[in-house]
Amino acid sequence: MTTIEVPLDSKLRLLTFADEQGRARLGVVRPDGHVTDVAETARHADRWLCFDGTSMRALIEGGAEALAEVRELAELGLHNGFKVSEAHILPPLPRLNGNIFCVGWNYVEHFSEGAAFRDPNQKLPEHPLFFSKGVAALNGPFDPIPYDAAISAQVDWEAELGVVIGRRGKNITEFEALDYVFGYTAINDVSARDIQKARHGGQWLKGKSLDGTAPMGPWIVPAGDFDASAVRIITRVNGVVKQDGNTRDMYFNIPRIIAELSRGMTLQPGDVISTGTPSGVGMGRTPPEWLKPGDVLETEIEGIGTMRNVIHEA
Structure with a gap:
């Protein structure tokens, strides 16, 4: 149990x-x-x-x-x-509308800790950097995360606050953006770094979308019950805290993210946005740390709840 x-x-x-x-x-x-x-x-x-x-x-x-x-x-x-x-x-939404929308480099310290893995001339973006996780990545909040070393041996954690869209909208302004939010949940953007950064030419979509690498949940808290402006985001691996950040440190806040994402692109009820991860990922550690079979990955969003996923060898 x-x-x-x-x-x-x-x-x-x-x-x-x-x-x-x-x-x-x-x-x-x-x-x-x-x-x-x-x-x-x-x-x-x-x-x-x-x-x-x-x-x-x-x-x-x-x-x-x-x-x-x-x-x-x-x-x-x-x-x-x-x-x-x-x-x-x-997962709160077992069938997604489409891919999960994700925001990269949305915490300055996380951007800094990944400097060794990208172009040294890369600067913090002037606009939110969007990518996505495929629908097959969706996983339950207490279900095992598949691991296959032949596919990736550099599996990393990224705890993130998830935003669930509640209304259809396009070209939404920052002023009205929060009116389009149904609620909030926890997501872990589990990432295959060797695929994302180097193998096969640096494939962000593939490195972010392996099956079962987007645990979501354990539930949704409606927007009216939750102030997302300053909540802790915590990752534990085998009980040890690896990430301990706060949404107040987002580089682009949630209204800005929604406004930018919806420019020329219609958002639908049930769309999910993963808003970026704070520092403390395995890739940025010395030496780097990677998830392995048997590890217990806990993802906690203050005021929402905690997911617990075991890394399971496929």
């Missing part, structure tokens, strides 16, 4: 879990460590929902009305469900 810590506060935490038939269900994790099944709670309370109560995507697309309904159901407390430690927790 997985030990899962639930912060003791009033934030609404929305998760997707698998039922006994393996079907994705929408739930609310309560401070007492139990999961409330949204659709089942609505049935018990004889409530009609304006959205499909089994689906995180439907909740996001349902907007403020749908979220208000979930919040009311959570407050009723009629159906406490089961312990979160007994659940198979899936």
Whole structure:
């Protein structure tokens, strides 16, 4: 049984879990460590929902009305469900719209620690640097991360705050950008450095998109319950802290990221943006450190929760 810590506060935490038939269900994790099944709670309370109560995507697309309904159901407390430690927790969005949008070099110290691995003339960018992780990289918050030394022996960690888009938008201004955010989650941009930096010509997409290298979760905290401007981002490997940063040190803040990404490009409800990692990655250490089979990778976002993934030899 997985030990899962639930912060003791009033934030609404929305998760997707698998039922006994393996079907994705929408739930609310309560401070007492139990999961409330949204659709089942609505049935018990004889409530009609304006959205499909089994689906995180439907909740996001349902907007403020749908979220208000979930919040009311959570407050009723009629159906406490089961312990979160007994659940198979899936990524909050088990099926993505497309690739995860990622921001590179968004913390100055992280940019500096990678200097030896890039062109010495490279300067900090004037605009956010975007790349992506393929959909097959998506992984659950407590599922194993595949490792194959024949593919990459330089597997690194990158804890990041994830932003989940809640409304369709294009050419969004910085002033209105946060109105387009549904909520926040944790992501680890696990990276194959030898592929990303050198092998096969320096392939960022491939080096960032190996199967299972984007654990996400363990849940989403709605934007109205979460101030993302100054929260800690922590990585532990086998219990040892490797990264301990703060979102206040972002080079480009979240409104700027959303505004730049949406210029000429439509963002959709359920799109996910991974906002960059602070310093402390394995690549920047002396000597470099790489994940290996059996390692336990923990990714914590203050106020959201902690993921725990074991590196598993494929």
